[in-house]
Structures are given as structure tokens and as C-alpha cells.
Amino acid sequence: MYPLPRLTGGSLGRRRVIAGFVLAVTAGPLLTWLLYALRAPESITSDVLAYQVLVVVVALVGGIWPALFAAVLSGLTLDYLFVAPQFSIAISDPRHLWALLLYIAGALLVSWTVDQAARRANAAERASAEAAILADVAGHVLRGESAVPALVSRTREAFGLSGARLISPDGTVIATDGEPVRDERFTAVEVGTRGTLELHGQSLDATERRLLDVIVTQLEGALERVDLAQAARAADALAATDQVRSALLNAVSHDVRRPLAAAIASVGGLRSAEGRLSDADRAELLVTADESLQTLTRLVTDLLDVSRVEAGVLAVSLHPVDAADAVLAAVDELGAGPDTIELDLDASTLTMQADAVLLQRVLVNVMSNALQHTPAGLPIRVSALAAGDSVEIRVIDHGPGISPGRRTEMFAPFQRLSDADNATGLGLGLALSRGFTSGMGGTLLAEDTAGGGLTMILSLPIAPSLLEENS
Amino acid sequence: MKILVADDDPQLVRALRITLAAHGWDVVAAPDGTAAIALAAKERPDLVMLDLGMPHLDGIQVIHALRGWSSVPIIVVSGRSGSADKVDALDAGADDYVTKPFQVDELLALLRALSRRGTAPTKSPSFGSLTSPSIWRPRR
Numbered sequence: 001m002y003p004l005p006r007l008t009g010g011s012l013g014r015r016r017v018i019a020g021f022v023l024a025v026t027a028g029p030l031l032t033w034l035l036y037a038l039r040a041p042e043s044i045t046s047d048v049l050a051y052q053v054l055v056v057v058v059a060l061v062g063g064i065w066p067a068l069f070a071a072v073l074s075g076l077t078l079d080y081l082f083v084a085p086q087f088s089i090a091i092s093d094p095r096h097l098w099a100l101l102l103y104i105a106g107a108l109l110v111s112w113t114v115d116q117a118a119r120r121a122n123a124a125e126r127a128s129a130e131a132a133i134l135a136d137v138a139g140h141v142l143r144g145e146s147a148v149p150a151l152v153s154r155t156r157e158a159f160g161l162s163g164a165r166l167i168s169p170d171g172t173v174i175a176t177d178g179e180p181v182r183d184e185r186f187t188a189v190e191v192g193t194r195g196t197l198e199l200h201g202q203s204l205d206a207t208e209r210r211l212l213d214v215i216v217t218q219l220e221g222a223l224e225r226v227d228l229a230q231a232a233r234a235a236d237a238l239a240a241t242d243q244v245r246s247a248l249l250n251a252v253s254h255d256v257r258r259p260l261a262a263a264i265a266s267v268g269g270l271r272s273a274e275g276r277l278s279d280a281d282r283a284e285l286l287v288t289a290d291e292s293l294q295t296l297t298r299l300v301t302d303l304l305d306v307s308r309v310e311a312g313v314l315a316v317s318l319h320p321v322d323a324a325d326a327v328l329a330a331v332d333e334l335g336a337g338p339d340t341i342e343l344d345l346d347a348s349t350l351t352m353q354a355d356a357v358l359l360q361r362v363l364v365n366v367m368s369n370a371l372q373h374t375p376a377g378l379p380i381r382v383s384a385l386a387a388g389d390s391v392e393i394r395v396i397d398h399g400p401g402i403s404p405g406r407r408t409e410m411f412a413p414f415q416r417l418s419d420a421d422n423a424t425g426l427g428l429g430l431a432l433s434r435g436f437t438s439g440m441g442g443t444l445l446a447e448d449t450a451g452g453g454l455t456m457i458l459s460l461p462i463a464p465s466l467l468e469e470n471s
Numbered sequence: 472m473k474i475l476v477a478d479d480d481p482q483l484v485r486a487l488r489i490t491l492a493a494h495g496w497d498v499v500a501a502p503d504g505t506a507a508i509a510l511a512a513k514e515r516p517d518l519v520m521l522d523l524g525m526p527h528l529d530g531i532q533v534i535h536a537l538r539g540w541s542s543v544p545i546i547v548v549s550g551r552s553g554s555a556d557k558v559d560a561l562d563a564g565a566d567d568y569v570t571k572p573f574q575v576d577e578l579l580a581l582l583r584a585l586s587r588r589g590t591a592p593t594k595s596p597s598f599g600s601l602t603s604p605s606i607w608r609p610r611r
Contacts, residue, residue: 253550253551253552254524254550254551257550257570257571257572258480258483258550258571259482260571260572261480261483261548261550261571261572261573262480262482262483262485262486263572264572264573264574264575265483265486265487265490265572265573265575265578266482266486266490268490268574268575268576268578269486269487269489269490269493269575271575272490272493272494272575272576272579273489273490273493273494276493276494277489277493281489281492281493284485284489285486285489285490288482288485288486289486291482292482295482
């Protein structure tokens with residue numbers, strides 16, 4: 001996009017006018033010297049035509065003012081040097097006076113025509129530049145990609161300003177371009193009720209103002225579009241939240257009631273059959289109540305964490321964590337032996353930036369998921385290795401795997417919405433694992449295990465101190 | 472008195488088994504719908520306590536299957552608390568509906584009430600005809 005050509009006082013640019021004057025004062029004496037050297041009594045006609053050509057050329061180059069200057073100067077020269085009486089402004093023959101006047105009139109007409117043509121060319125160029133600006137501006141608004149900042153910089157470029165910025169009604173800068181330094185050549189335009197556009201480094205004339213009005217209207221449209229997009233996103237988020245909420249109610253009601261029912265039945269049994277219970281029965285009821293309440297506690301913790309992850313208020317405290325330590329702690333929590341989990345940990349120390357508590361829950365979730373989906377007798381494999389500036393922990397199983405189409409779904413919470421299957425839980429595990437991982441600035445991905453099965457890849461950044469040592 | 476407890480939650484079954492046994496019931500337990508029907512045919516319980524959400528065969532289907540040959544009192548104990556679920560279960564032939572979690576005292580009282588009404592003679596499974604619970608159960 002080009003800067004908008006400026007409409008100057010004259011029709012032509014200042015540079016061309018100066019060039020015209022320079023041409024008039026250099027070519028004029030040169031031509032005079034040539035004609036004077038070659039002059040003859042009958043050469044007056046060709047002399048006049050020669051000067052005429054000079055004036056036309058000057059008019060073509062510099063427009064009306066240099067041409068006028070050249071016409072008057074050449075007229076005087078003709079009169080002084082070539083028209084009798086020579087070396088005098090006086091003219092003896094009235095026909096010569098008439099010829100001189102005609103000559104000056106012709107020169108004026110030609111230079112005026114040239115000037116008009118130049119003015120129209122200039123106006124046409126400007127109109128097409130304006131059209132280009134407007135098309136560009138409209139395109140940005142329609143395409144919507146960061147339309148507002150683009151419009152602000154286009155405005156600055158178009159008017160050849162040193163700086164432009166858009167300020168919202170509460171005073172925050174929405175977009176800025178160039179060097180917005182306040183000086184006396186400062187223009188502020190209201191963009192509807194959505195802000196103020198400040199233009200610095202050039203005062204704008206009426207034509208430019210009209211163009212600016214159009215741009216400002218577009219800018220207002222772009223701002224409105226941004227607001228609408230935000231509202232639409234918020235509405236989507238609300239709808240999604242609503243969906244999650246009703247799914248949660250369905251699934252949670254069953255999953256909360258189940259352990260709660262067992263716990264209440266156990267405690268109720270202890271109370272109602274007080275004297276009739278053997279010690280063994282009493283102990284079993286207590287264990288049942290205890291286990292059920294633990295199940296309930298885990299469930300409630302997971303639910304709270306899901307809502308924290310979804311609300312984006314998960315408390316994460318990142319510290320360097322040794323990958324091998326984290327894996328071993330998770331294996332320990334699962335109570336798994338070497339026949340169920342094979343470890344393949346890098347001999348060198350791998351320290352990653354993570355929240356140890358969250359990381360352990362991610363690893364326990366992912367590993368227990370892998371164990372759940374692996375046929376008994378087949379161990380799962382857990383490896384940790386450095387990959388670029390991150391540490392990758394892979395949990396590899398040889399279970400049935402998951403089709404690529406379901407890989408996004410498997411990370412969504414509340415997938416199981418029926419109460420017919422108590423073994424799978426609410427499907428919070430993987431959703432939480434992914435939420436926790438991205439909370440720690442990492443990624444959790446699923447891919448196929450070579451030869452069948454699923455590989456979960458947990459990738460977390462290497463701890464910064466380690467990065468510095470390496471580099 | 473023999474009671475069949477059909478529920479897929481082992482913890483609840485364990486708690487109920489001990490509690491009901493302490494209150495004089497002879498408890499048999501089934502972990503899913505198919506096992507519940509098989510056990511009901513084999514053990515001929517005086518009462519059936521049935522969960523709705525079970526693997527293999529849904530509780531409602533179990534009620535239909537049982538009602539095909541038996542008029543044993545069926546009490547549904549379910550985590551589903553919707554009105555539609557209750558209507559479906561009772562229409563299918565259940566005698567009462569208890570929502571989880573429940574108070575043991577209330578459950579025991581309900582079991583006593585159902586058993587007081589007397590157990591109607593159950594037909595042999597081979598008869599296979601549908602019998603409405605209202606035939607054996609006196610109208611209130």
C-alpha cells in the first residue's frame with residue numbers, strides 16, 4: 001500500500017515547479033544566446049516559435065507559474081533583442097506588439113492546459129490511491145484478522161503521519177503505530193463511542209478529512225466486530241459450560257451416590273445391628289465405610305480439580321523435578337512391581353520444570369489407565385528421555401489402543417454418562433491429566449504403540465538451570 | 472427369609488450382606504443383571520433388592536425377566552433419582568423404589584413391610600407367562 005499523494009496548493013509537486021523555474025532560467029539565456037548568434041532580419045518568426053517551444057516545455061515540466069515566468073521573460077527578451085528598435089523595450093511597429101501579445105497569450109493558454117492536465121492526473125492518482133486505501137481497509141475489516149491494528153497502521157501510512165494510535169474510552173491504548181508524539185499538528189477523531197483515533201505529525205486538509213471519516217467508520221466497524229467476536233466466544237464458552245454442567249450432574253449423581261450409599265449402609269449397619277455383629281463383621285463394615293469414603297474423597301477432589309482446570313484457576317507451583325524420581329513415586333503410589341511396569345529411565349539426571357504434586361497425579365492417572373487397558377501379564381513400559389528443550393515421559397502399553405478419531409474425545413471429561421459400568425469412572429483421569437500438564441506448561445499426547453497399543457507422551461520443559469548448563 | 476441383593480458395587484453388597492445377615496436375613500448377592508436372574512431362579516428368594524444401572528442387563532430388564540415367572544417382591548435401590556426412572560421401574564413391576572444413598576433403618580423397615588404382606592407362591596420359571604404384581608398384592 002502506497003502513501004496517499006498529497007494535494008498541494010498548486011497542481012504539481014513542489015519539486016516539479018522548482019524544476020520548471022530552473023529550466024526557465026537556464027534554458028532561456030542559452031536559447032537567447034543561440035538565437036542572437038544566428039539572428040537575421042527575417043528570422044523573427046522562427047525566434048518567436050523557438051521561445052514558444054521553450055515556454056511549452058517549461059509548462060510541461062513545472063506547470064503554470066514557471067511557464068508564466070518564462071513567457072514574460074522571453075517576451076521581454078524578444079522585444080529587447082530581436083524586435084526593432086533593438087536594445088529597447090519600446091516597439092516601433094504595432095504589428096510586432098500584436099505578435100508579442102499573441103505570443104504571450106499562447107504561452108499562457110498552453111501552460112494553463114498543461115497545468116489542468118497535471119491537476120487532473122494528480123486528482124486521478126489520488127482518487128485511485130484513496131480507492132486502494134478504502135479497498136484495503138474494507139478487506140481488513142472483512143477478513144477480520146487483527147483488523148484494528150492493521151487499520152491504524154494503514155491510516156498512518158496513507159496520510160504520511162509520524163504516528164497514530166487508537167485509545168479506548170477508558171484510556172487504554174488499543175493499537176499504536178509509528179511514533180505518536182503530541183505536537184501542534186495533532187488530530188483526534190472520535191471512533192463512535194468505542195474510542196479515539198489520534199493522528200500525529202501532520203495536520204489534515206478537508207479532502208483528507210473526508211477520507212479519514214470513511215476510514216474511521218470502518219475502524220468503528222472493525223472494533224464492533226471484535227466486540228461481537230468476543231461476545232460470541234463468551235456465549236460459546238457459556239453453552240459449553242452448560243453442557244458440561246448437565247453432563248456432570250448426570251454422571252456425578254451416580255458416582256457420588258455409589259460410595260456414599262456404601263458408606264451410609266456400612267455405618268447404618270454398625271448402628272442398627274450393634275449387638276448382633278461379630279468382631280470380624282464390625283471390622284469389615286468399618287473397612288467398607290472407610291474405603292467408600294476414600295473413594296468419595298478422591299472423586300470430590302477430582303471434581304474440584306476439573307472445575308479449577310476449566311475455570312483456569314489451577315494453582316501450579318513450578319520447581320525443578322527429577323523425572324526419574326517422579327516416575328518412581330508414581331509407580332510406588334500404584335504399588336506396581338517390575339512385572340507390571342518396566343522402567344527405562346535415562347542414566348543421566350533429567351530435571352524438568354513441574355509441580356511435583358500435579359505431576360505425580362498425572363503420572364498415576366496415565367499409568368493406571370495404561371494398566372487398566374493392558375491384558376493381564378503384559379507389562380506397560382515407562383521411559384524418560386530428553387527431547388530438545390523438554391523432557392518426555394512415555395507410558396507405553398500394548399492394549400487395544402485407541403482409534404485416531406477418538407484421541408481428542410479421550411481427553412474430554414465426563415465421557416461416561418450411563419451408570420451401567422462402575423469400572424471406568426467418570427473419565428476425569430485423562431481430562432485432569434491433560435489439564436494439569438498444560439497448567440505446568442507441557443503437553444500430553446497420545447499416539448500408537450508400534451505393534452499395537454497406546455503410547456501417552458508427557459512432555460514438560462527442562463528446568464531452566466539445566467538449560468543454562470547445557471548451552 | 473432369603474433376600475437376593477443385586478448390585479454391581481461390591482462395597483455396598485458387602486455392607487448390606489453383613490447388616491442384613493445380622494438382622495436375620497439369608498443374603499445371596501449378584502454382581503450383574505444376568506447373574507441376578509440366574510440366582511433368583513436357583514435360590515428362589517423371598518425378596519429381591521435390585522440396582523438399576525448394572526452391567527450386562529439393566530435393572531428394568533431384570534424386573535421384566537423376573538416378572539415373567541415370579542411375583543417375588545422387588546425393591547429397586549438405585550442412584551437414579553429422576554421421576555421417569557421411578558415410574559419406569561414401578562411400571563415394569565417393582566414394588567418399591569429407594570434412592571441411594573438410603574438410611575439402613577428405613578430400608579430394614581421397608582423390607583419388613585414387604586415381607587409382612589406375605590410372599591405369594593412363585594410359579595416355576597418354565598411357565599414363562601407374564602404375571603402382574605397386582606394379582607398377588609392386595610390393593611391399598
